[in-house]
Amino acid sequence: MITFDGVTKRYPDGTVAVDDLSLEVPTGEITVFVGPSGCGKTTSLRMINRMIDPSGGRILLDGVDVTTIDPPTLRRGIGYVIQQAGLFPHRKIVDNVATVPYLLGWDKKKARARAMELLERVGLDLRLAERYPFQLSGGQQQRVGVARALAADPPVLLMDEPFSAVDPIVRASLQEELLRLQAELNKTIVFVTHDIDEAIKLGDRVAVLRVGGRLAQLADPATLLAEPADDFVREFLGRDRGIRRLSFVPGDGLRLRGDLTVPVSAEVSSVRGTAEAWLVVVGDDGGPLGWIAPKDLPDSGTLAEVPAAPYGTFVRGRDSLRSALDAALLSPSGNAVAVDGSGRVVGVATREALDEALARVADGARG
Amino acid sequence: MGEEPLVRWDWIGRNWPEIQELLADHIIMALVPVVAGLLLALPLGLAGARWRWLYQPTVGTMNVIYSLPSLAVFIVLIPITGLATRATIIVPLTFYAMAVLIPAVVDGLTSVPEHVRQSAVAMGFTPLRRLLRVELPIAVPVVLAGLRVATVSSISLVSVGALVGRGGLGYLFIDGWQRQFPTPIVVGVVLTAILAAVADLLLVVAQRWLTPWSTARSRVREAA
Structure with missing residues (x-):
């Protein structure tokens, strides 16, 4: 479980990116942070693995304050998927996937075997393993990004707008793939997006953030659609709320x-x-x-x-x-x-x- | 007796040992500055990429040095490094190489895409390991492009040293000109050109070998 306890991020120039955020990310579920740009969703995500440190409050990972853990050690235990995949252009696909196992000191053979297993798991042709990233399509690269994040089997996965740079059809298939993987793996996933439809499709719980980094509502998608907390959330949810809600009513x-x-x-x-x-x-x-x-x-x-x-x-x-x-x-x-x-x-x-x-x-x- | 031929092969045959010596001297005086320049440019380039405010003053200073005529610098250095010594040639050429290589190192490091850098941080690379395993390897194609320019220009500049008594193959130009005898000049020009071409070719081969991910990319671009 990840606990945000009164977390604030204020920059030296006075800008407040995240304002007194308190919420819990339950183990084994997908929690989506969604909101317009400037709502502090990415900042909140990056404070979990200490790419940014909070200026107030605490973030606990299974009860341990993350700021007490050395950043590289902390990060090797948390999978991370970034927009545009962020693959290393100079490394073959298999070595990209094996990045964290290498950092953890696994021997090369074991790390590569694990990488191949994951490539298969995310639905990639194993012949791609010996290629370089530029030889893959955007959708394939993003799958490699997911495989790489899972390589050392971390319990927590952070996903920062991972699917927003690919076209809608590929995005839909990546989303399906993520839900399928999650059904097998039960990771604790924090997923950041600006796309409310993606949030509703993927989230077990959705945290809607407003500009200035304040939590507007935290609820499961069906509740969010049925009972938006205020006008901001209602507006952000957009049109067809009633129809979309039917997706959560079993037939x-x-x-x-x-x-x-x-x-x-x-x-x-x-x-x-x-x-x-x-x-x-x-x-x-x-x-x-x-x-x-x-x-x-x-x-x-x-x-x-x-x-x-x-x-x-x-x-x-x-x-x-x-x-x-x-x-x-x-x-x-x-x-x-x-x-x-x-x-x-x-x-x-x-x-x-x-x-x-x-x-x-x-x-x-x-x- | 007919007209003097452009190249007298018998002269080349008789003077071959001396030509080889000049060639070896030329290679040393051209390449030591490139290697030394690269070794110095790496830390300076790293600093320039890391602290952007350092970059402009460093490159500015280097450009001023680069703009100084090489002959003038050789002459200024004679009292310090000595007449007709290798050091008189190597020291200024090292600065010239640095003037090309520092921007190349900075450009190479800034060519690393931000999302790649971010993902390396997020994956748990320590800063040193990130530099050595991610950022420098990705900078290699840009640095090698700078290295090709620095190498060829260094090879050509060595000849100027002949005017202060130490110019490798450049000696042949002076010799031929003073005696109104074209053979040494032709030999000097041809050998300098071959040397530059071979050095450049070796660097291209090294680039293909070191960065298969980059040459493959340009091949794809050509095909497209």
Whole structure:
């Protein structure tokens, strides 16, 4: 656990970067520091590994004041990922990753073996190991940066806007990768960003800082979206707060109907009589093929011969209410197809079911 | 009897031992200043990169020294280092080399990207280790570029020393001019040029070998 205890950073010219910051970064979780430029988020991060020393207050790492630890020793025990990766241009990728093990005096063979293991872990082709940083794309370099930070298996990881210099598609995949890694490794991560969407996507907890280095709110993302502490936080969260909040409501609560499915092998005549406006055609493998409107069907033949309308799915037990709503909006029927982890249809969430679930969310927002 | 040929090979054959001696003397007087200049430029360049206020005065002083005509400096030095001694040539050339190399070392060190420096700090490098393992290696291409300039200019400047009695291959110019006999002049010019070309080539090879990450980069740029 990392504890900020009344931490202040005031520069000799009088500028206050961080003002009386007190908060706890729980072990094994991702805590995101987010805020506009000048809010002291990077300064706060850098005070943890003593790249900057506080002018007041204390930072405790598992109860020990960090200013009592010699900086190089402290830093070798804390992983650090920087924007633009900060790789050493004169060292091969494998040696870049092995940097901290080398500093800790591991023998070269062991350090390199560990580096290879990490390159694999962050999803990099091992053939890149013998290349130099400039031969890699920005996204690959950033993965190497993450691998390097993890090389000596530090319990704490500091990430300073690590993904802001790459394009949005690469950024999204790096974010997914980080969440996947974190699910395996359970590091204590402090992540700094100016991007509130990134904060909400990655954070177990989000600390919103305002200009002048004061904490505006510390909460989990769902609470932050539902109950912003003040106008600053509300404004910083931006538009679509209500919709974004649905990402944190599990789709499990949706009532599913099992009677709106029909196998693709069925005769047209067998469904023409139904009163339902739309039915999902299910393929032989159990996956959805699309929606049909029984009243528009031809007179004879099987459903396989009928063109089906587009559909959207959400995975029951994994996806959020937002995904379910999205799936519904992708179908002319306005209903969402629920599938299991292997893509087999388990039922249909109708507009009525979605409406009930949304009403429950709205009810929660009231109180 | 026909016209005097430009090069008389028999003269070269007869005087070969003496030419070799002059060549060796030339190499020593050209290269000792470059090596000494580099050794002195490293700490001064480090200081200039670290304390920026030192940089301008240092480079200014060096530029003033660089602007002094070499012949004048040789003559001024004669009472101290002696007539026709190697030291009379080596001392000023060392300053000339420093004038090129100090800015090269400073530029090399400031070419280290800030995010690279920051990440080295954050990873737990001690300041000395960071300098030796990260900053100086990254500075190498820029320093080597300066070293190539310093080496070639040093090789060419040694000849001027012939006017104060110690100029390596430069002696051949004086000799040929005084006797209105072109062969020694041609030999001196050709050997000086070959020496400069070989020294430069060796430095290019050294750069490729020392900084594969940098030569590979320029190759990629050429391809693009």
